[in-house]
Amino acid sequence: MIANTIDQEIKQAMLAKDPAKLRGLRAIKAALLLARTEKGSAEEITEETELKILQKLIKQRKESADIYKQQGREDLSVIEEEEIEVISNFMPKQLDQSEVEALIIQIIKASGATSVKDMGKVMGLANKELAGKADGKLIAEIVKAQLA
Known part of the structure; x- marks a missing residue:
């Protein structure tokens, strides 16, 4: 869980007098805290x-x-x-375009999608599979190109 690491990282950034790192870490902490306290949210935030x-x-x-x-x-x-x-340091390794394309082709084959009409179904599966590993815009472009 990222939330556990943030406090320690903030302390280290304060001791190192690293304002850029401190700003980024505080932004993460604030966003996580906001999500945790939102109305109707669960007690703990999932990864x-x-x-x-x-x-x-x-x-x-x-x-x-x-x-x-x-x-x-x-x-x-x-x-x-x-x-x-x-903030990127807390994200999983980003996949390059060819890796994303290969995974999307597998997802399309597994889902049985054949046309652009199936884009919503494929996008749902692709976004779940590639969460945090690729940009949503890139995923959408590749899915559209593969189904066209």
């Missing part, structure tokens, strides 16, 4: 939920960094990229 939260944090920071770059604010873009790096 799958933790990965979804981390993916969301990374996606938000990538979007912000892109906007800052477009506006010529490299100083702010660098901060977002530092946080992405810290």
